[in-house]
Ligand SMILES: *[C@@H]1O[C@H](CO)[C@@H](O)[C@H](O)[C@H]1NC(C)=O
Ligand SMILES: *[C@@H]1O[C@H](CO)[C@@H](O)[C@H](O)[C@H]1NC(C)=O
């Protein structure tokens with residue numbers, strides 16, 4: 001049985017526009033409309049089935065990372081160090097809320113806010129932080145009691161229709177980060193990639209193992225960033241999800257019970273229509289869906 005699926009998706013030019021009733025007032029709601037800004041802001045988050053961390057993958061730190069930089073006089077000034085990206089439970093950082101240091105779930109939320117503070121771009125009416133690459137493992141061990149309901153602990157229940165190969169099926173992935181580099185030709189390029197199969201080596205080929213990769217590339221100052229997503233499932237990890245999100249800058253994003261950081265700088269309660277302009281090329285019959293999910297009340 002073919003359990004492996006490949007997915008290759010390219011995102012270009014994401015724009016979100018909020019349009020007033022009369023149509024007269026047209027504003028872009030997303031920081032960096034058109035994805036043209038040279039100084040990119042991109043972050044990574046990985047989740048288990050229940051939008052929590054559970055256990056960190058060995059040596060990987062908390063599953064949050066970011067690649068944020070400004071381009072000045074032909075060099076990249078990075079704002080997030082690899083030490084920041086490797087921060088994991090038990091390690092303090094500025095602004096860490098008391099009580100979160102030894103809790104993997106709370107720690108990840110705090111780390112996201114911290115990375116957001118390093119990446120933040122001042123703008124009107126609100127600052128914004130980053131595009132969010134979201135990776136999720138659909139394995140669900142219902143006997144683990146790991147999934148809280150709305151932030152509160154829920155008891156274990158019998159196995160359902162969700163995949164799980166046994167103990168540890170809800171693990172976090174390995175993450176390898178290629179920090180964005182500027183090459184001689186003026187091309188900027190960076191990536192996040194890895195696998196859920198702990199102990200495997202993606203350098204030795206991908207046969208039988210899961211794989212994800214997000215590459216961002218900008219060819220010229222006048223061009224947009226292009227995000228290329230690749231996702232490969234495996235027998236142990238038959239259900240994986242890889243998103244590019246434009247979350248709210250502040251407050252709850254769809255599906256989360258805590259504060260996130262993101263790209264949507266206008267969050268209007270009485271806005272009327274939003275338009276998403278998205279150039280999108282997919283190269284797979286396994287494409288789950290193009291989800292233009294709404295964040296908060298009505299953006
Ligand atoms: C976190 O764990 C360490 C090591 O076990 C312990 O020394 C420290 O008191 C704990 N901190 C909190 C806030 O629980
Ligand atoms: C950007 O500029 C180059 C020349 O420097 C040109 O070839 C290319 O078509 C331009 N791209 C866009 C999207 O305008």
Ligand SMILES: *[C@@H]1O[C@H](CO)[C@@H](O)[C@H](O)[C@H]1NC(C)=O
Nearest residue numbers: 006007008009230282283284
């Ligand atoms: C489509 O996906 C396949 C398999 O991952 C890859 O080899 C090929 O280069 C992709 N084609 C394009 C146009 O991206």
